[in-house]
Amino acid sequence: MKSIISGLERFMKLTIPGLGRWSIPLVVAIVVLAVLPQVGMPRAWITYLFQFFMILTVANIWSLHAGRSGMITLCLAAFIGLAGYTMTILSYFGIPLPLGIVLGAIVAAVFAFLVFFPVYRLKGVYFAIATLVLPQILQYVFLIWDPVGIPRIGGGAGYAVRGAMLFSRVDVYWMALAVAALSTIVILVVSNSKLGLGLGAIRDNDNAAASSGVDVFRLKLYSFVIGAFIVGLAGGVLYLRSQYIQPISAFNITWQMTAIMAAVIGGLRIQGGPIVGAIIVAILYFWLSGYPGYSMLAQGIILVVIMLTVPQGIVGALGRLRGTRVHRAALQLATTIADRIKGKDNM
Amino acid sequence: MTDISSLAGPLVNGILWGGLFALIGMGLSLVFGVMNLINVAHGDLVILGTYFAFFLSTGLVLRQDLPIAMDPILSLVIVMPVMFGLGFAIQKLLLNRAFTVSAEAPLIIAFGISLIIQNTALKLWSPMSRSLTPPYALDVFVIGPLRIRLVYVIAFVAALIMVFLLREFLRRTYLGRAISATAQNKKASHLMGINTDRVYSFAFAIAMAVSAVAGICLGLIFSFTPQKGIQFLIIAFGVVIIGGLGSIVGTLLGGIIMGLVMTFGGFFLNLNWQMLLLYLIVIVVLAARPQGIFGR
Numbered sequence: 001m002k003s004i005i006s007g008l009e010r011f012m013k014l015t016i017p018g019l020g021r022w023s024i025p026l027v028v029a030i031v032v033l034a035v036l037p038q039v040g041m042p043r044a045w046i047t048y049l050f051q052f053f054m055i056l057t058v059a060n061i062w063s064l065h066a067g068r069s070g071m072i073t074l075c076l077a078a079f080i081g082l083a084g085y086t087m088t089i090l091s092y093f094g095i096p097l098p099l100g101i102v103l104g105a106i107v108a109a110v111f112a113f114l115v116f117f118p119v120y121r122l123k124g125v126y127f128a129i130a131t132l133v134l135p136q137i138l139q140y141v142f143l144i145w146d147p148v149g150i151p152r153i154g155g156g157a158g159y160a161v162r163g164a165m166l167f168s169r170v171d172v173y174w175m176a177l178a179v180a181a182l183s184t185i186v187i188l189v190v191s192n193s194k195l196g197l198g199l200g201a202i203r204d205n206d207n208a209a210a211s212s213g214v215d216v217f218r219l220k221l222y223s224f225v226i227g228a229f230i231v232g233l234a235g236g237v238l239y240l241r242s243q244y245i246q247p248i249s250a251f252n253i254t255w256q257m258t259a260i261m262a263a264v265i266g267g268l269r270i271q272g273g274p275i276v277g278a279i280i281v282a283i284l285y286f287w288l289s290g291y292p293g294y295s296m297l298a299q300g301i302i303l304v305v306i307m308l309t310v311p312q313g314i315v316g317a318l319g320r321l322r323g324t325r326v327h328r329a330a331l332q333l334a335t336t337i338a339d340r341i342k343g344k345d346n347m
Numbered sequence: 348m349t350d351i352s353s354l355a356g357p358l359v360n361g362i363l364w365g366g367l368f369a370l371i372g373m374g375l376s377l378v379f380g381v382m383n384l385i386n387v388a389h390g391d392l393v394i395l396g397t398y399f400a401f402f403l404s405t406g407l408v409l410r411q412d413l414p415i416a417m418d419p420i421l422s423l424v425i426v427m428p429v430m431f432g433l434g435f436a437i438q439k440l441l442l443n444r445a446f447t448v449s450a451e452a453p454l455i456i457a458f459g460i461s462l463i464i465q466n467t468a469l470k471l472w473s474p475m476s477r478s479l480t481p482p483y484a485l486d487v488f489v490i491g492p493l494r495i496r497l498v499y500v501i502a503f504v505a506a507l508i509m510v511f512l513l514r515e516f517l518r519r520t521y522l523g524r525a526i527s528a529t530a531q532n533k534k535a536s537h538l539m540g541i542n543t544d545r546v547y548s549f550a551f552a553i554a555m556a557v558s559a560v561a562g563i564c565l566g567l568i569f570s571f572t573p574q575k576g577i578q579f580l581i582i583a584f585g586v587v588i589i590g591g592l593g594s595i596v597g598t599l600l601g602g603i604i605m606g607l608v609m610t611f612g613g614f615f616l617n618l619n620w621q622m623l624l625l626y627l628i629v630i631v632v633l634a635a636r637p638q639g640i641f642g643r
């Protein structure tokens with residue numbers, strides 16, 4: 001058994017360099033999550049996990065931008081909405097929806113590529129605000145522009161996604177899982193690669209990085225466009241599920257807030273941080289869904305508290321505990337309890 | 348096609364709206380100039396001021412009607428100190444600490460504050476669109492062919508007064524000079540014996556007091572919902588970016604330019620184009636001249 005695992009691990013290392021010790025847990029998690037709907041998972045859980053996959057994807061990408069590349073981007077909604085709209089519009093011209101999702105992501109990536117040239121020159125807060133304006137601009141573009149030419153619904157500007165009925169909840173679940181898995185793998189591969197090293201150097205000190213021969217512009221561009229593509233995929237899946245798109249909700253800031261929340265709560269610069277953060281945000285989302293509005297309020301308060309008390313996030317804080325007295329005490333407690341339980345079994 | 352004289356309406360209204368936009372921009376500009384932080388919660392804080400005035404003038408909170416009916420402009424006597432105190436508390440308890448955490452922490456915390464304010468306002472006053480409606484809300488001056496609403500004039504005059512007060516305050520008082528000095532060089536000011544943390548708190552508090560005036564004028568002119576914050580944040584940012592940082596007169600000019608874009612956009616095109624043009628101008632100015640058109 002052990003040799004199989006180590007063989008598998010070596011195999012994974014060969015195929016996806018950079019995944020390292022995360023390859024086995026990752027593959028196991030993906031397989032288990034993919035099989036779950038087939039073995040009678042409750043319907044509600046499909047909804048929960050779908051939401052979790054979406055949160056995880058945006059959190060991953062935001063941590064790629066803000067945590068690893070030093071770019072505070074506030075335009076995730078632009079990519080989500082643009083990709084969703086591309087898919088929806090193309091569905092009226094006979095393009096199948098899965099292809100539409102990919103094309104939507106490509107449109108989002110091209111958009112990211114084009115806007116990056118003017119936006120890159122801005123530093124710090126100017127950069128953040130410029131990216132904040134982008135989704136707002138797109139929102140009004142889609143309120144004005146009517147590319148399909150049918151009577152629209154929802155504030156006079158909404159479209160139904162044509163043919164979305166043909167995809168079941170489970171189909172969409174699998175697509176969301178694929179996107180979330182892709183985003184997680186990309187984060188791991190990027191952070192363990194030369195690109196990640198360069199991005200980290202830029203984040204810590206861009207002048208020093210540039211003078212050491214790091215191509216700051218190109219690396220940030222890669223990070224920005226890769227993120228746009230993956231968030232675009234997520235946007236397509238999101239609107240395939242909701243079967244309906246309209247400018248006000250497509251370009252609103254909620255997903256951006258969610259991404260910040262999950263990434264910061266888990267740990268912005270720490271591997272595994274977005275996953276833990278996404279789990280917490282998803283649990284909060286459903287736990288408080290009976291009390292509309294309180295979920296976001298709670299998330300805002302948690303965000304502020306975490307940022308002030310443990311800015312490295314929950315995963316970072318736990319990591320820092322290792323080796324301290326608290327950690328040792330917890331370990332000791334755990335082993336005594338385990339021994340007691342074992343003792344009971346023997347009796 | 349269009350009669351030249353019909354352009355006088357949007358021209359005058361645009362200039363008058365500019366006063367409101369300048370008022371909204373002033374608070375953002377002060378915080379931005381002093382601590383180099385774009386307070387992304389600024390729009391929400393302005394709207395919160397509007398809601399305070401709404402509460403005091405209608406007594407409506409949590410679907411209950413309390414027997415309060417105060418004139419919105421008179422309610423400034425209460426709203427301004429409340430916002431001042433709130434601003435002081437936010438800066439002292441949250442943002443001052445955030446500055447020591449990391450470079451992006453203040454921005455993220457401001458995001459958190461924005462979320463908290465938005466959702467609290469949603470709870471207290473529901474997502475319905477509201478406006479402040481004192482008896483004089485629809486009063487109109489008629490000057491020749493022009494019809495000018497009284498509330499536009501009130502907002503413009505308020506803006507002029509606040510510009511004057513803020514300028515004199517920054518020039519003449521000890522605290523004002525300390526704020527200017529800290530904005531120029533925090534370390535040097537600290538070495539000169541200025542308590543920079545306290546200066547930051549006062550700067551934010553003053554920005555919030557100005558925003559209280561802005562919020563009430565906003566409620567008199569536009570309808571508002573708890574989620575309109577981001578729209579006014581971007582307008583405020585446009586005002587600051589066009590006017591240039593640290594120039595209070597520039598802020599007034601920036602506001603007037605934004606106001607004119609809005610009224611002429613609405614006059615020649617429609618409501619959606621109006622906002623699109625506004626945002627496009629922000630992004631174009633940002634890309635072309637991030638130091639502002641009137642900035643150095």
